[in-house]
Amino acid sequence: MLGFWYAPNSSARQEAELVFKHDRYILTVGQQPPITGAANTLEVSDRVGNIPRKITFADGALFETSDNDTIDTWLNDIDHEDSGSHVLHVLESKWRWIGLALIATIAIAWGTIKYGLPYASEKIAYSLPVSTDQWLADGAMESLDEVLFKPTRLSEAKQAEIQQHFQSKLVPLQDGKFKYKLLFRYMPEVDIEKVLEDLGKEKEQAKEGENVGTTQTTTIVSPTDVGIANAFALPSGEVVVTDGLVALAKTQDELDSVLLHEMGHVEYRHGLRQTIESSAISIGVLLVVGDVSALDSILVGLPTFLVNSHYSRKHESEADQYAFEKMIKAKMDPMAFSTIMERLENQDKLDSDPKDLEPKSDSHLSDYFSSHPNTEERRENAKRYSEQYKQTLNPI
Amino acid sequence: MSEIASPLSAAPPLMETPKLTKTVSNTGQSLPFQFTGSGGEYFKIWIVNILLSIVTLGIYSAWATVRTKRYFYGNTIFDKASFEYHATPIQILKGRIVALFLVVAYVILAQFDYTFSAFILLLLGLLFPWTVWSSLRFNALMTSYRNVRFGFDGAVGYSYYLVYGLPIFIFLVAIILAMIIHIIYLFYQSAFMDALLVFGYLLAFSSAYWFFPYLQKLYLQFSLGCSTYGQGDFDTQLSTRVMYLIYLQALLIALGFLGAIVGILYSLGYSWSLLKELDWIDVLASLIVIYPLVLLGSIVIKAFLKANIRNHAYNNTQLDHVVRFKASTSFLKLFKLYLLNLFLLVITLGFAYPWNKVRLARYEAETLSAEVHGSLDQYVSQRQAEQSSLGDQLGDVFDLPVNSGLGL
Numbered sequence: 001m002l003g004f005w006y007a008p009n010s011s012a013r014q015e016a017e018l019v020f021k022h023d024r025y026i027l028t029v030g031q032q033p034p035i036t037g038a039a040n041t042l043e044v045s046d047r048v049g050n051i052p053r054k055i056t057f058a059d060g061a062l063f064e065t066s067d068n069d070t071i072d073t074w075l076n077d078i079d080h081e082d083s084g085s086h087v088l089h090v091l092e093s094k095w096r097w098i099g100l101a102l103i104a105t106i107a108i109a110w111g112t113i114k115y116g117l118p119y120a121s122e123k124i125a126y127s128l129p130v131s132t133d134q135w136l137a138d139g140a141m142e143s144l145d146e147v148l149f150k151p152t153r154l155s156e157a158k159q160a161e162i163q164q165h166f167q168s169k170l171v172p173l174q175d176g177k178f179k180y181k182l183l184f185r186y187m188p189e190v191d192i193e194k195v196l197e198d199l200g201k202e203k204e205q206a207k208e209g210e211n212v213g214t215t216q217t218t219t220i221v222s223p224t225d226v227g228i229a230n231a232f233a234l235p236s237g238e239v240v241v242t243d244g245l246v247a248l249a250k251t252q253d254e255l256d257s258v259l260l261h262e263m264g265h266v267e268y269r270h271g272l273r274q275t276i277e278s279s280a281i282s283i284g285v286l287l288v289v290g291d292v293s294a295l296d297s298i299l300v301g302l303p304t305f306l307v308n309s310h311y312s313r314k315h316e317s318e319a320d321q322y323a324f325e326k327m328i329k330a331k332m333d334p335m336a337f338s339t340i341m342e343r344l345e346n347q348d349k350l351d352s353d354p355k356d357l358e359p360k361s362d363s364h365l366s367d368y369f370s371s372h373p374n375t376e377e378r379r380e381n382a383k384r385y386s387e388q389y390k391q392t393l394n395p396i
Numbered sequence: 397m398s399e400i401a402s403p404l405s406a407a408p409p410l411m412e413t414p415k416l417t418k419t420v421s422n423t424g425q426s427l428p429f430q431f432t433g434s435g436g437e438y439f440k441i442w443i444v445n446i447l448l449s450i451v452t453l454g455i456y457s458a459w460a461t462v463r464t465k466r467y468f469y470g471n472t473i474f475d476k477a478s479f480e481y482h483a484t485p486i487q488i489l490k491g492r493i494v495a496l497f498l499v500v501a502y503v504i505l506a507q508f509d510y511t512f513s514a515f516i517l518l519l520l521g522l523l524f525p526w527t528v529w530s531s532l533r534f535n536a537l538m539t540s541y542r543n544v545r546f547g548f549d550g551a552v553g554y555s556y557y558l559v560y561g562l563p564i565f566i567f568l569v570a571i572i573l574a575m576i577i578h579i580i581y582l583f584y585q586s587a588f589m590d591a592l593l594v595f596g597y598l599l600a601f602s603s604a605y606w607f608f609p610y611l612q613k614l615y616l617q618f619s620l621g622c623s624t625y626g627q628g629d630f631d632t633q634l635s636t637r638v639m640y641l642i643y644l645q646a647l648l649i650a651l652g653f654l655g656a657i658v659g660i661l662y663s664l665g666y667s668w669s670l671l672k673e674l675d676w677i678d679v680l681a682s683l684i685v686i687y688p689l690v691l692l693g694s695i696v697i698k699a700f701l702k703a704n705i706r707n708h709a710y711n712n713t714q715l716d717h718v719v720r721f722k723a724s725t726s727f728l729k730l731f732k733l734y735l736l737n738l739f740l741l742v743i744t745l746g747f748a749y750p751w752n753k754v755r756l757a758r759y760e761a762e763t764l765s766a767e768v769h770g771s772l773d774q775y776v777s778q779r780q781a782e783q784s785s786l787g788d789q790l791g792d793v794f795d796l797p798v799n800s801g802l803g804l
Contacts, residue, residue, distance in 0.1 A: 004477065006543035011626060011775035013477075013542060045480070048463050049437045051470025052478045062543040064477060088463070092441045101447045108450055279503050283496075284454075 003052075003065030005029045018055070018063050020074040027063070039078055047072060047089040113281075113307055118314065121276040125269040130177055133272050137236035141183070144240075152184035153226070153243055159184055162241075165252065170259055173326045178237035178266050182259075187228040187242040229344055233262035235271030248347070249340055256330075257323055257337035264322030270315040277311050320378055324385035333389055338382035345375055424720070424767040431761035433471035435751030441467055442750040458489035468757055469539065474766070482545075483538040491789035529555040530787025532619055541625070544775045549629075550622030558614055566607050570600035609639040616709050616802075625715055626775030632713040642704045646697050653693035657686055695738070699731035706802045710764065720767045725759075733759055760803070 005016035005027070016029040023039045037057070045054040053071055055063040065071070072086055091097050152159065166182045174180070229244030239262050241255075249255035265271070281304055324334040445460035462485050469479040498516065506513040529552045536548040574596035581589045599606070613634045621632035703725040710723035733755060740748035 004542075009543065009777040010773075011542040011544040012773040046463075046466075048466045048470060049433060049441060051433075051467060054480055064543075088444070092444045093437075095440075098440045098443055101443045105443060105447045105450065108447075112450075275504075279500075282503065283500065 001065050001067035001070045003063050003067070006062040006064070008057075008060035016063060018065070020070075020078075023078050027057075039080060042080075044071060044075060044080065047086065049092075113310075117277055117280055118273075118311065121273040121280070122269075124276055125272040128269075128272065133178075133235035133237075133266075133269060136271055136275065137234035137238065140234055141238055141240075145185070149185040149187055149242075150227075152186050154184055154246060158246070162246065162255070165256075166239075166259065169330065170256060170263065170326075173260070173330055174263060174267060180237045180239060180263065180266075183238055183240045184246070185240055185242055186226075187230055187244060189225075189228055229347070231258050231262055233266045235266060235269070237266050239263065239266075248343060250343075251336060253327075253332045253336035254340040256332060257327060257334070258340060260323035260326045261319045261337065264319035264326075265315065267322060268315070268318055270319065274308075274311065274315065278308050281307055317378075317381075320381060324382065328385060328389045328392060331389075331393075334382045334385040338379045341375065341378060424769040426722070426765050426767045427475050429761040429764045429766070430473045431471055431754075431758040432473055433467060433754050433757065435754040438467060438754050439750040455489065458485040458492055461485075461488055468753075472757070472761055474541070475768075475772075477542045480540045481538055482540060483534070488789065491786040494786055495789040525555040525559040526552060527787045528559065532622075534788040536623055540777075542772065542775070544626040544777045547624040547778060548622055549624055550618050554618060558611065558618060562614075563604065563607065563611065567600065567603045570596075570603050574600045609643045610636055612705070613639045616705075620709060620713050620802075624778070626777055628716045628718070628775055630713060630715050632709065634708060634712055638708050639705075642701065642708070645704075646700050649697055649700060650693065653689060653696070657689055660685060660689070695734050696731055699734055700727050702802075703727040703730045709802055718768060718770050718772065720769070722765050722767065723763055724765075725763045729759070 001019070002015070002017055004013045006013045014030045016027060019026045019028075020039065024036055025039055025042065026034050026036045028034045041058045043056040045056075047053065047068055050066070050068055052064050052066045053068055055065070055071075057063070072089075074080075075086065091101070162184075163182055166180075171180050226243040226247040229242060229248045231239070231241045231245050233239045239259060241259070245258065246255065249258070285304055320337070323337055327334045327337070441463060445456070445463065448456040449460050462481065462483060465481040465483070469481040472479050498520070502513055502516045502520075505516065529550065532550065533548040536546040539546045574593070577589075577593050577596045581593050613636055616634055617632045621630055623630040704727065706725050707723045710721040714720045737748070737752040737755065741752060
């Protein structure tokens with residue numbers, strides 16, 4: 001076969017011919033007499049596609065040729081040590097293998113995302129000590145208080161009443177692995193109009209030179225304002241309810257159902273699992289796509305986000321189920337949960353969309369506001385458990 | 397986009413051409429670069445890379461990287477010879493494991509402990525200039541053409557100077573100037589001094605922006621100009637004026653898009669005074685109008701900068717006095733290419749990626765040529781110390797711009 005011969009370490013080249021005879025090669029460079037040597041002294045570069053091959057001689061000289069097929073046939077014939085890498089090329093060049101690879105890739109990716117990762121993260125989370133969850137939540141409440149919350153406006157008496165009920169009735173329903181703590185907070189509404197107005201006022205004041213530096217932008221709220229209704233749990237077992245949610249709940253069962261849902265997140269270690277799952281997804285994406293440019297990263301980001309929300313929804317359903325089971329055990333009608341969720345959703349529709357108030361990173365906050373597409377499904381589930389509950393009340 | 401894959405970007409520019417004629421021609425001979433790969437062929441390599449990387453839990457990704465680079469280097473042909481990428485998968489794997497360990501530590505710690513993650517960030521910040529230098533060196537050393545290796549003889553100190561020394565110095569000078577104005581202002585107030593003061597501070601705090609074209613010029617002269625081929629030296633001399641002109645034009649384009657967006661919003665009936673009465677639905681609707689414009693604008697600007705800077709950089713680069721490069725990237729063609737690639741990527745859910753990458757590599761080669769004066773036969777590989785791939789892998793993993801940035 002024909003190609004270029006390069007002197008050792010040099011860019012000087014001459015046209016040359018390399019011929020294989022069993023385990024010997026015969027090299028003819030230009031008009032010079034042929035040189036011969038043993039095949040196993042040659043180092044042959046791996047085949048990738050149809051790129052020119054480089055055959056390096058023991059002295060550092062190089063023979064470059066595009067005649068890939070001749071080289072491969074000969075390497076196989078003499079069972080040269082560099083023939084092993086040929087397997088990869090076969091894999092990369094036959095459409096039937098490619099079809100298989102394509103199907104296998106999609107199947108594995110789907111299976112891992114749907115079953116593998118949730119299963120693994122569950123196993124890992126349950127094998128880690130409870131202190132990991134506490135570590136995860138360390139300092140979180142302080143930051144949330146700074147950004148989102150104000151002290152509760154509930155009366156001492158009301159707080160004590162809910163607190164007492166929580167500790168005596170709900171906490172004993174759990175395994176006792178976690179130490180639960182119920183916290184009350186006021187979560188102010190952020191009103192865009194109001195903020196803009198205040199900004200305007202501030203500017204005017206600044207112009208007039210009055211009160212510079214003492215601007216009070218705190219929204220003045222009527223005493224009946226209870227703020228946003230929300231509840232969430234930190235992995236450490238701190239359960240937070242807002243004044244808004246306490247006001248929204250018409251019965252004790254409704255409030256309990258929400259609290260139990262949150263405790264379900266804690267018991268099922270959802271904070272930890274979400275951390276494991278989203279880290280694994282990010283690392284996986286990094287490994288597969290390697291070099292993502294800024295433009296491509298929009299395209300990579302969307303599926304990553306969708307997968308993470310899928311896990312989050314799954315966790316929500318698990319927590320729902322947990323709440324329903326505990327409610328039946330405590331002789332409460334699971335329908336209460338559905339009732340309060342629907343009331344919340346209706347209230348939500350009246351208000352403007354407060355979604356962007358949610359800190360995005362805290363995906364383990366149960367986001368009661370985002371209109372989950374599966375509210376219907378949640379109600380159906382509640383109904384099923386409710387039937388079960390009624391049966392336990394009046395066994396036939 | 398294809399920065400990693402093509403030797404035209406990841407490594408120093410290429411070389412030259414022989415012609416055994418002993419007579420040195422003054423005009424030289426202009427020879428084209430060519431890319432001979434095909435989308436279908438690369439698709440097969442790509443899908444096998446992905447499958448094996450998944451099955452081996454990422455370990456094969458080092459082999460995948462090497463095969464990909466070899467495919468793109470090997471298919472880049474100049475004067476009947478191809479480029480070769482020499483890094484071994486094991487070398488890449490070692491660097492990648494250390495880099496990945498750092499990322500994982502960072503990702504996990506960042507979720508709960510700020511002190512540790514801040515420490516890792518600080519460490520990476522200190523390492524960054526070294527990463528750039530080490531990556532340039534690694535990629536150059538791992539590239540060969542006609543049996544001779546490229547190299548890089550830039551100093552690591554210069555990398556620190558470019559990334560930290562010079563920018564901090566400029567910032568300090570600007571801030572001191574602004575403070576002097578401030579002191580004068582305390583004694584002597586006027587409307588003019590008012591304006592001057594604001595302007596001074598603005599200039600100081602935006603020094604990262606107005607200084608950038610000059611920094612990029614220095615960086616290109618470093619990344620390209622400090623490259624070597626055998627005993628031969630590359631030389632890159634760029635014009636500060638041209639760099640600023642390019643960025644000025646890009647700024648005008650950006651302002652044009654901004655104007656269009658404001659115009660559209662205005663014609664839709666919005667104005668600042670109305671802002672507070674806006675409904676979320678209206679905001680959403682206008683976002684649907686604005687987002688494509690912003691995307692389009694960013695693609696136009698990216699294409700404009702890439703095409704012009706690449707042309708300017710290569711057109712002022714030579715190897716000894718033997719090889720002169722000539723790049724003729726067309727902004728419009730590049731823009732169309734980016735648009736087409738994005739469109740195909742979206743409608744195929746990402747599976748057009750291999751074809752896109754090949755399309756870019758082909759255009760990259762098509763628009764590059766070199767004039768050879770004399771012979772390329774005299775180059776000889778130089779011994780250079782072995783090099784770890786950690787810097788390169790760190791750069792990759794953190795998506796840092798650790799090559800010349802001239803890839804399309």
